[in-house]
Amino acid sequence: MARIANAAALAAYRKQQRALRPAERKAIAVCAGTGCKAFGGLEVFEAFRAALDAHGLAKTWDLRATGCHGFCERGPLVLFFPEGRLYQRVKPEDVEEIVTRTLLGGEVLERLLYQDPVTGARHEKEHDIPFYRHQRRLVLAQNGQIDPTSLDDYLVLGGYGGLVKALGMDPAAVVAEVKRAGLRGRGGAGFPTGVKWEICRAAQADQRYVICNADEGDPGAFMDRSVIEGNPHLVLEGMLIGAYAIGASQGHVYIRQEYPLAVERLELALAQARALGLLGQDILGSGFSFDVHVSRGGGAFVCGEESAMIASLEGRRGVPRRRPPYPAAQGLHGKPTNINNVETWATVPIILEKGADWFAAIGTAGSKGTKIFSLVGKVNNTGLVEVPMGITLREIVEVIGGGIPGGKAFKAVQTGGPSGGCLPAEKLDVAVDFDSLVREGAMMGSGGMIVMDEDTCMVDVARYFLGFLKFESCGNCTSCRDGLEQLHALVTDIAEGRATSGTLDLLEELAETIRATSLCALGTTAVNPVQSTLRYFRHEYEAHIRDGRCPAKVCKALIHFSINDKCTGCTLCAKNCPQKCITGERKALHVIDQARCIKCGICRDVCKFAAVDVQ
Amino acid sequence: MSAQAVIDPAELDEVLARHPQGQPAGLVNLLHDLQAAFRYLPEQALERAAEHLGLSSAEVYGVATFYEGFHLKPRGEHICTVCMGTACHVRGAARLLEQAERDLAVRAGQTTPDLRFTLEQVNCVGACALGPLVILDGKYHGSMAPDRLSRLLGKLSDKKGSK
Numbered sequence: 077m078a079r080i081a082n083a084a085a086l087a088a089y090r091k092q093q094r095a096l097r098p099a100e101r102k103a104i105a106v107c108a109g110t111g112c113k114a115f116g117g118l119e120v121f122e123a124f125r126a127a128l129d130a131h132g133l134a135k136t137w138d139l140r141a142t143g144c145h146g147f148c149e150r151g152p153l154v155l156f157f158p159e160g161r162l163y164q165r166v167k168p169e170d171v172e173e174i175v176t177r178t179l180l181g182g183e184v185l186e187r188l189l190y191q192d193p194v195t196g197a198r199h200e201k202e203h204d205i206p207f208y209r210h211q212r213r214l215v216l217a218q219n220g221q222i223d224p225t226s227l228d229d230y231l232v233l234g235g236y237g238g239l240v241k242a243l244g245m246d247p248a249a250v251v252a253e254v255k256r257a258g259l260r261g262r263g264g265a266g267f268p269t270g271v272k273w274e275i276c277r278a279a280q281a282d283q284r285y286v287i288c289n290a291d292e293g294d295p296g297a298f299m300d301r302s303v304i305e306g307n308p309h310l311v312l313e314g315m316l317i318g319a320y321a322i323g324a325s326q327g328h329v330y331i332r333q334e335y336p337l338a339v340e341r342l343e344l345a346l347a348q349a350r351a352l353g354l355l356g357q358d359i360l361g362s363g364f365s366f367d368v369h370v371s372r373g374g375g376a377f378v379c380g381e382e383s384a385m386i387a388s389l390e391g392r393r394g395v396p397r398r399r400p401p402y403p404a405a406q407g408l409h410g411k412p413t414n415i416n417n418v419e420t421w422a423t424v425p426i427i428l429e430k431g432a433d434w435f436a437a438i439g440t441a442g443s444k445g446t447k448i449f450s451l452v453g454k455v456n457n458t459g460l461v462e463v464p465m466g467i468t469l470r471e472i473v474e475v476i477g478g479g480i481p482g483g484k485a486f487k488a489v490q491t492g493g494p495s496g497g498c499l500p501a502e503k504l505d506v507a508v509d510f511d512s513l514v515r516e517g518a519m520m521g522s523g524g525m526i527v528m529d530e531d532t533c534m535v536d537v538a539r540y541f542l543g544f545l546k547f548e549s550c551g552n553c554t555s556c557r558d559g560l561e562q563l564h565a566l567v568t569d570i571a572e573g574r575a576t577s578g579t580l581d582l583l584e585e586l587a588e589t590i591r592a593t594s595l596c597a598l599g600t601t602a603v604n605p606v607q608s609t610l611r612y613f614r615h616e617y618e619a620h621i622r623d624g625r626c627p628a629k630v631c632k633a634l635i636h637f638s639i640n641d642k643c644t645g646c647t648l649c650a651k652n653c654p655q656k657c658i659t660g661e662r663k664a665l666h667v668i669d670q671a672r673c674i675k676c677g678i679c680r681d682v683c684k685f686a687a688v689d690v691q
Numbered sequence: 692m693s694a695q696a697v698i699d700p701a702e703l704d705e706v707l708a709r710h711p712q713g714q715p716a717g718l719v720n721l722l723h724d725l726q727a728a729f730r731y732l733p734e735q736a737l738e739r740a741a742e743h744l745g746l747s748s749a750e751v752y753g754v755a756t757f758y759e760g761f762h763l764k765p766r767g768e769h770i771c772t773v774c775m776g777t778a779c780h781v782r783g784a785a786r787l788l789e790q791a792e793r794d795l796a797v798r799a800g801q802t803t804p805d806l807r808f809t810l811e812q813v814n815c816v817g818a819c820a821l822g823p824l825v826i827l828d829g830k831y832h833g834s835m836a837p838d839r840l841s842r843l844l845g846k847l848s849d850k851k852g853s854k
Contacts, residue, residue, distance in 0.1 A: 148820030293814070654790070
């Protein structure tokens with residue numbers, strides 16, 4: 077492909093590509109996101125390729141493997157354009173029938189449509205499904221449509237239009253536009269993006285850097301992964317616009333090593349952009365030069381923190397340093413550096429394309445635009461959802477998420493990653509925006525949203541997050557390194573029935589000390605899981621301590637398994653018991669030897685007669 | 692590790708040649724490439740990396756041990772990774788890890804003495820819809836249960852090693 081010299085040449089190229097694939101052209105988009113792939117999405121894709129060939133349809137139907145469509149729970153997903161029809165849980169065996177009956181016969185295959193578990197209604201179009209209908213997709217809008225390995229697909233849908241606009245503006249005006257849009261950082265802290273850019277731009281230097289933070293370390297969060305895997309050029313375009321506005325000539329993407337596909341997609345996107353002249357010297361004849369380098373993280377959660385990330389990019393241990401000076405003044409290699417998260421960068425081209433006013437009309441007074449959440453845990457519709465700021469937690473969990481599986485009761489929703497907070501049912505009507513969540517003791521974070529039901533023990537949840545954070549503490553500050561160790565030990569005492577009446581006071585005091593004396597955000601927010609669960613679920617802690625009881629029946633030291641008289645003596649539990657501590661004759665009641673039972677719960681899982689009780 | 696593993700010096704040279712000399716900022720990426728070549732970071736490779744980038748052995752060792760993704764000991768032929776992310780946790784991931792620990796008779800992070808299996812835990816791979824999730828040799832197995840994991844591991848250990 078020849079290098080594109082200027083904006084006019086890009087427009088001509090775009091026009092030529094559009095003529096090749098008009099919007100009304102028939103297309104099949106098979107989701108090849110991580111979730112659908114694990115469900116067999118690639119096999120479905122290959123089956124379509126073979127079937128289209130066999131029926132001589134390869135020329136009339138475009139076939140694409142796309143990035144994540146978001147509705148991971150129902151994968152593998154297949155979308156048909158231009159109608160927007162969605163088939164879900166498609167298997168390779170279904171493909172032949174789809175081709176003959178749907179593609180050739182124009183018939184809708186009812187069994188492959190999504191069925192609403194509540195109303196029983198089947199929905200043909202993707203946008204009619206409640207999971208999608210209540211979303212507002214800006215950043216994820218193109219994820220189901222484009223082949224992420226095709227720059228042309230991105231260009232056909234208007235890609236790099238925001239960059240063209242920006243290059244036609246004064247860099248300061250680009251900063252002003254982003255400021256006016258009210259965009260706040262999607263990585264967690266919610267700092268105003270335009271202000272950050274302005275500070276970096278104002279710093280005197282011969283060299284500035286922009287960094288894309290793709291070190292998505294929060295467990296239960298995969299927004300950034302899906303954006304990069306599904307639409308890498310959107311992120312790249314955002315970085316280009318930011319670099320132009322700030323005056324940076326070099327960019328870095330710092331990405332988790334656990335995301336090999338995202339790395340591959342990014343590298344490919346970079347190569348394509350270089351070939352077309354969208355990266356490199358004198359981009360589109362504007363005189364602006366910029367290139368991007370991809371760096372893989374080493375698997376350290378703390379590297380999501382700005383100063384630790386910079387240390388890691390410089391080839392050192394990812395240990396945070398004291399700020400100020402902030403990276404905007406003194407960052408990578410001592411030069412002014414602007415770091416934004418993947419989703420923030422991916423929002424920038426949309427703001428440029430549609431304008432600050434359009435963007436600022438979405439959301440609330442203090443939080444503009446949309447936010448992507450990964451809705452996971454004990455919820456029916458697991459997946460990625462993009463919603464306007466200000467939507468309530470209830471709408472996300474109950475309407476989009478479809479509520480709790482198995483008729484269980486909702487207990488809590490955890491937002492903000494390991495150092496976020498858990499909100500109870502009474503708080504479900506809280507608006508989801510940066511400020512409201514903080515007010516309630518949680519936080520937006522990068523967008524993990526984990527739903528917990530009555531079977532989740534909040535003491536166990538706090539212990540889980542503390543275990544994660546103490547492991548990920550870089551060890552620099554004593555209060556974080558040793559404090560979290562002790563905090564974890566105290567919560568473990570509670571979970572294992574060793575706590576006394578003084579344990580909660582000690583827990584609260586230590587949590588406050590860690591918050592007050594740690595250097596970076598990892599330490600200062602690491603106590604959130606304890607503080608927020610204590611705030612809303614103190615009764616669960618008290619049940620463990622005072623009554624020696626785990627209300628959710630999770631904490632092993634406080635529960636025991638027994639077999640009731642529903643037992644038919646089928647011997648399945650005894651066969652599966654790893655301790656071989658279940659005895660009983662065939663067709664007779666079985667008994668668990670409590671002394672040897674390790675409370676793994678396998679007997680309860682395998683029992684077909686609900687004969688294993690847990691108390 | 693007592694015995695020094697034998698590594699192919701030509702391969703080591705080839706990996707080093709892809710990285711500019713005397714630029715310490717490239718250390719993390721170099722370690723990734725070395726690990727991709729040798730499946731772990733042999734001592735000899737770390738020494739050469741230090742020399743190549745103009746760093747002390749202590750600096751390289753410090754970085755290699757700081758990051759969870761780097762392994763200083765040889766890893767097993769089969770890698771069993773249990774996702775311990777939050778979504779998997781609330782769906783019972785801890786029980787999977789315990790099952791694997793029992794079956795393989797190693798703790799998380801360890802390799803069986805015969806170098807057949809390495810058992811690892813990961814904080815989240817972002818495939819939460821599939822939780823609880825186990826990754827066996829790169830293949831994702833979703834909605835995993837302890838008894839099913841046992842069978843999967845059993846199948847692998849019955850097979851003769853490829854080496």
